[in-house]
Amino acid sequence: MTTTSRLGIVGGLGSLAGGDLFYKLVKSRAVLEDQGRYHFLFEQHPFKDVLLPLDRHASMTARKFYVFQVCKTFEDSGVDAVLLPCFASQTFREEIQQELGIPVLDMMQALVRHILSSVAPGTTLGVIASDFVRHAGLFEQHLGQHFNLVYPEDHAQVALMEAMYGVNGIKDGHLDGVPLESVYQACLSLQGQGATVIVPGMTELSLVCGDLQRRGIGVLDINQIYAEFATQADGPRRQPPFKLGIVGGVGPAATVDFMGKVVAHTPAGKDQDHIKMVVEQNPQIPDRTANLLRDETDPTLALYATCKRLESAGAQAIAIPCNTAHAFVERIQAHLRVPIVNMLSETVEWIVSTYGSGQAVGLLATSGTLQSQVYHQAARRSGLQLITPGFDYQALVMKAIYGERGIKAGFIEGVCREQLLLAAEHLCEQGARVLILGCTELPLVLAHSESFRVGNYRVALVDPTTILARRCIGLSSDGRNTV
Incomplete structure (x- = not known):
């Protein structure tokens, strides 16, 4: 089955040149041989600076905004790649690319590839460009290493502009x-x-290439070259920078804590080495524990809607820094295009790889998480034995999280910490030497630690948000978006 390729063309930067590119795409060999494969979208809006001469000091700000808005429209409509037929815009193509999840095809790469395949290195190339592009060094950057570049003499350049x-x-x-005569004279120069x-x-x-060629000028047709480049079966498709989506607000402080740990x-x-994150801080998602314990409002739809908005924002993976919310992940994941990184499974796998299987592991978590058995299921698959607090000690954990002086109320010292330590010591007395801080509020009070003293015991504290x-x-470093 042939895969459809949807290509968007940014029009309006030079209306006639954009239309010429569209025409050459439609009549390219690849499209004529497989007309059902290619779908083209041509988007053009009023652009107030379109007729301003691209002199040496031309401002690119309005042009950047225009290009980004059109490209974002293409991305939202499911386009696979964008063509940007404008040399001035190619000077900031990388800036645009960094903000998109679909590739903006590099017109300079298309041109360089064509020249390297047909022109001997060391050849003198004459460049017909605007003052802006000429002084931006675009051609020196891409062709200067292999070829000698010359530009029209000053009087010819003025006439060309x-x-x-x-x-x-x-x-x-x-x-x-x-x-046409002025362009011809520039070529003669x-x-x-x-x-x-x-x-x-x-x-x-490209609009006057035919006339110039008939006059004996060996000029390249950039629109033809770009069209062929875009329709190549093995054409370049750049993987966009990794972007992590975060379901925030469950709870709010835990979200900020998780983001801090990512950083x-x-x-x-430097700043630019960090990964992109898009966060929807949505504290209005119904309480997960209240639903699991007392059948109050189901948070599934709110969680799903938040994930879909993150997906639409270009997230390649989604993190939910809430243990209890993972009781709802399985029913949501099947309806998403991007993976939710399962914090519970990752935590259990990390414990096994660090401390070995067969360990007795204590779990400090909400009663909703315990009742859902999501940690228990992951532990059984990995051969871990989970120990949970007795009734009275579990009540202490819930008070530490939800009480008037609990963590969700903004407290991280005092009675809430004492309650957690009592529950932790209770688990140690039952044989646990590794404790999972199985509610994302708990690491705000007790930090991830290889060796933490609880009463007379030494225990490892495992923070799932750190894991x-x-x-x-790791997903960002691997350049992958699957888990």
Whole structure:
């Protein structure tokens, strides 16, 4: 079965050149041979700076915003890749790419690939470009290592800019007469400097390529090259930067704590080395424990809706820093395109790899988590024996979390800590030497530790949010979005 390829074309940056690219895509060999495979979307909106000349000091701000908005529309509509037919916009393509989950195809890469396959290294290339693109160093960056680059002489460059951007210029649809002659003279200027191939740095050059070639100018058609590049079966598809989605607000402080752990455990030398995170802090998600224990409002839909919004925001994996919420993960996951990183399974696997199977492990968690048996199921699969508090000690755990002076009320010292330590010592007395801090509020009071004194015992405290943070960082480092 043929896979459909949906390609979006950003129009409006040079309306005629964008339309020319669309035409050359439709009539390209790949499309004509398999017309059912390719779907094209052409998006063009009023862009107030479109007719401004791209002089040396032209501002790119409005252009960046316009390009991003059109690309984001494409992303939201399910487009597989975007074509950006504008050399000035190629100078900030990487900035746009960093904010999208779909690839913006690199027009300069298409051009370089074509030239390297057909032109001998060391050849002198003449570049027809706007003042802005010329002084941005775009061609030096991509072609300067292999070729000698020359530009039109000053008087020819001035005439070229007028031919493109002036009244009755090529961007306005005047493709012959004085504008064409000015472009021709610029090409002759390049040939006079030894150029044997004329390289386009303006997409509008494609509109007059045929006329120039008939006059003996060896000019490349960038729109044809870009169209062929985009429709190649093995065309490049860049994996977007990893973005982690976080279901926040369950509870709010635990969400902030989890984000802090992601930052703290990321091996980063500068801000840009950290991973992207998109968070929906949604404290209005109904209480998970109340639903499991007393059949109060079901949080499944709210959790699902939050995950879908994270998915729409480009998340490649989702973390839910709430142990009890994992009782609802299985019913949600089947309806998502991206994986939820299962904090409970990751925690159990980490304990087995660190302390071995067959361990007696104590679990401090909400009564809802205990009743749902989600930790018990994961533990049984890994050969761990779970020990849970007796009735009175479990009541202490719940008071430490939900009480008037509990963690959810903003307390991390005093009675809530004492209650947790009593429950922890109770588990140690039953033989536990590893304790899972199985509610994301608990690490706000008791930190992850290899050796922590509880009464007369030494015990390892395992913080699932730390394990989850490390796993999410690992997904980012591996460049994967599957768990």
